[in-house]
Amino acid sequence: MLSSLSSISAVQHTHTKAFFEALSKVFSPDNILSRGQQFSTLAKNSFPFLSRLMNCQNFLEAYSPSTWSHQTPPTPGFFAQQTPELLPSRPSAMGGKKSKQPEPPAFLDKPWREINWDEKQSDLQYVKNYKPHIKDRQLRILLHGPVGAGKSSFINSVKSVLKGRMCRVALVDNTSHDSFTKKYTTYKIEKENPSTFYPFVFNDIMGLDPSKGVLVDDIKLALKGHVKDNYVFNPEHKLSDGDQYYNPEVNPNDKVHVLACVVPADTSSQIEDEVIRKVLEIRKVARELGFPQVAIITRIDKACPEISQDLKNVYKSTYLKEKMEQFSAEVGIPMNCIFPVKNYSEEIDLNDDVDSLVLSPLRHIIDFGEDFMNHKMNQFEGYA
Ligand SMILES: Nc1nc2c(ncn2[C@@H]2O[C@H](COP(=O)(O)OP(=O)(O)OP(=O)(O)O)[C@@H](O)[C@H]2O)c(=O)[nH]1
Ligand SMILES: [Mg+2]
Missing domain, CATH: 3.40.50.300 (P-loop containing nucleotide triphosphate hydrolases)
Structure with missing residues (x-):
């Protein structure tokens, strides 16, 4: 298992999504589901880098919040089958209660939608x-x-x-x-x-x-x-x-x-x-x-x-x-x-x-x- 994990560790720097997909192959969903809570605690305690990754921004980006909704479950794969504590909190619409604090406003050079202000x-x-x-x-x-x-x-x-x-x-x-x-x-x-x-x-x-x-x-x-x-x-x-x-x-x-x-x-x-x-x-x-x-x-x-x-x-x-x-x-x-x-x-x-x-x-x-x-x-x- 350790050798498998070190190979996973190498992947984490390339792309978080790919990392978790690789991880899901090591820990089969059935195995994970059967262990449930125990597994998540073990994962957090034993592998600090995993805990850090769970909270990192890359992860949120890889699993784009724009694909989540009340009707659609989170992105399938490793995390879709996990206990809720392994999931990052779902962003809430329009600054809802669970949303993270908005980042300082940033501006694009060109508008992403055209409006003809003179018309x-x-x-x-x-x-x-x-x-x-x-x-x-x-x-x-x-x-x-x-x-x-x-x-x-x-x-x-x-x-x-x-x-x-x-x-x-x-x-x-x-x-x-x-x-x-x-x-x-x-x-x-x-x-x-x-x-x-x-x-x-x-x-x-x-x-x-x-x-x-x-x-x-x-x-x-x-x-x-x-x-x-x-x-x-x-x-x-x-x-x-x-x-x-x-x-x-x-x-x-x-x-x-x-x-x-x-x-x-x-x-x-x-x-x-x-x-x-x-x-x-x-x-x-x-x-x-x-x-x-x-x-x-x-x-x-x-x-x-x-x-x-x-x-x-x-x-x-x-x-x-x-x-x-x-x-x-x-x-x-x-x-x-x-x-x-x-x-x-x-x-x-x-x-x-x-x-x-x-x-x-x-x-x-x-x-x-x-x-x-x-x-x-x-x-x-x-x-x-
Ligand atoms: N600055 C700003 N204030 C707004 C805007 N739209 C509405 N407001 C203000 O928001 C407050 C609520 O607006 P309303 O139009 O009463 O909202 P409503 O949806 O009809 O509210 P309810 O009838 O209570 O459900 C008022 O003080 C408005 O002047 C906006 O685009 N900009
Ligand atoms: Mg009104």
Whole structure:
């Protein structure tokens, strides 16, 4: 065994992953499993270099956290078959409880995603010109996410960009102990012509909280169009058929077309594991119904001082990119459906860069929702 271990020791400097794969051949999984706890203690006590390797950064990189999620077990191989104490702690999304402290922000020379900062007008025009292919239809976009993530602020930001002036229609709160938004509310946005509206609406809901927030069952009902406006969410009881706010006769415009998960990027707004579990549950229902899903990452200015100084740094920040990748791995939303935004929060006047970042997800949401609506039309609205 010693000679085998010295040969392994030689491998450790080349690549940690390769090292552990070699090690797994020496200690067969069956043998390891049968010894379990004893083996891990023996390994830690007898081979100090092994203990060091368990904690080393190379290991984390070799077994990329981006491949981990609640649905996917850790990378197969030696460690997939080990007792939990041998596994490095799973990084948690968006600065969750278990995440390691973020490293100081670093910057890329070139942005990893292109945004044309000078094309705000064409993006704005695209949104203004949007008309659903199906006559008299409107897109319904449901926002969900942790308490204080910026759901209501995002609706205000969209409305401000489209109206060309600062708007505060959805009430926003700065304390964020409990969800400030309590009622199910549909927000329409007026066009320039009086009494005409954009053909998309936003639904704001109570925030997700480990114990007190909106119930996942109520979100499921909302997705299917069964929740009437002004319903006050009750964290104790779900809405049920027969209640005055239960909509039994759903028409196509009541149903949701795009589900947007709003999450904060800053570490001061850490997301609890229980909230992540609820997001996953909501995503599962939405996936079964075929909804397009996006994530909107807010408070990016609070997450990174360089972004706060200049929003154009948004896709140069490796810190933010890692945050997005972690969230993507945690909940399964692909990176190209995750959009960082800076909501209007302290500003009193509009800013072109803020507008550009808000328009970026909005364009995509409209495209995804339009495709979904047409697809469902072809399937005879089969998700009631
Ligand atoms: N700096 C900064 N602050 C933001 C941003 N988005 C939201 N906020 C602030 O975060 C706080 C919470 O925002 P809300 O819009 O009320 O969050 P919410 O998700 O609607 O919260 P609940 O309704 O309580 O679930 C407010 O003080 C906002 O001004 C952002 O992008 N940057
Ligand atoms: Mg709110």
